[in-house]
Amino acid sequence: MGAFFINYVTEHWAQMSSQQAAYLLSVAMLSFMFGRFFSTWLMGRVNAQRLLLIYALINVALCAVVVLGFEGVSVVALVATFFFMSIMFPTLFAMGVKNLGPHTKRGSSFMIMAIVGGALLPYVMGLVADHSSTAVAYLLPMGCFVIVAAYARAALKKSDCCTPQKQ
Template identity: 85%
Template sequence: MLTKHSKVQTGVYRHAEPSVRMALMLVTSLFFLWGLSYGLLDVLNKHFQETLHVSKAQSGLLQAAYFGAYFIIALPAGFLMDRFGYKAGILLGLCLYAAGALLFMPAANAASFPFFLFALFVIALGLGCLETAANPYATVLGDAKGAERRLNLAQSFNGLGQFVGPLLGGALFFGGSNAGSDNSSLQTTYVVIAVIVLLVAALFARTPMPDLREQESSIQRQDSKTLWQHREFVGGVVTQFFYVAAQVGVGAFFINYVTEHWASMTSQSAAYLLSVAMICFMCGRFFSTWLMGRIPAQRLLMVYAWINVALCAVVVSGVESVSVVALVAVFFFMSIMFPTIFAMGVKNLGPHTKRGSSFLI
């Protein structure tokens, strides 16, 4: 039985091998694209407070719409990929991402906060599809033993996107003479993003991608467990729920926290500091990917988690600039949490991988 399985698995990889490297490179580009969107999201909070005169509580609806879309789309995206494969989920996600970005044009003309919420909701529907597809796809494009390192490497480019996002947002949204009253900069930014996303979608449509459903079917014949009987998956879902809540809370009001706790810090300067935090986030992923070759991923995750508990205690104490520095450091040590928890959660799920990734997203 083992010999038969080995032959099936080898056959799958022999067929897929010529395009595995290209597939991994293309999938990695997706991590940058949704990192860019998320990096801009945290800048939009403060921007809309100034241009549309919404309160901090109201601006928090941006995150509610954004991650609410993830909650809605994740399971349908998983079922879509079960039926048509990873590539279908990626293409649908890119098209929704571009459509939402183009909706920023009429939203800016109307200067309507609900319209902007809807545009972000559509973008996030697309990103939910992309994450549901790209995260598990990156883990299965290679040896299972290297899944955590491979996903952390791909997620490092997500960190790069999250660094570029606030940098662009700070320069474009807060840097102009009409920064406090004009949404026109949003139109240009998001139209350019839409064009780039559509170009990437065209590239994906024309590029053959390895279809690993045959490999997953061979594993199914050896694994009689249901999805929820996999202990690592259940633990991953619970852990990921609390981590994402913490990550969103840290990023959403970063600019507000910095301007309130560091004297003379402007919104634009705080947005640039958010980019510095995202550099820490990105460097944390690249460095930790290297470190995982020497330290088991699970142990490194535990160490980073305890360090962040201590840093958050300093942030909560509100010791002016010291707490701001601690908040920036939090980004470095939370860098590996999502990809490592995700990779551990979907490991050895076989045919349940796509549906399992839906719950973890």
């Protein structure tokens, strides 16, 4: 997402220079940091699967705004995605290795290796951006957020069905 940030900002905010867009990227990264701290605090009060689902759905909506390419507004939506993306990897990792028992080391190894997707996605986004536009390339992270939402929803359903009901 960050690899195309400066290109996107200069294309969708009139009179925005690359230098100003780089400053805005640092604001987005600060948003990521604040999101991590705030959301970690929030997880003490909200179920992690539920929070992950909510954040993923919010990012799907924000990416839709980014793809639509509204002047200025889409840039703000792109900055906001960083806040809501902040808890995704640690939460997915914790959910993925939970209850693996003796397979925890192997499972965590596979999850760490899956990070290579973060190295491949910018290449594919670049191909899409070259053949259409930077805005359209953000359909790829949007699809990833849909997958995260589906995983969180499935995990939430599983935990709800297996949790004893209070009387």
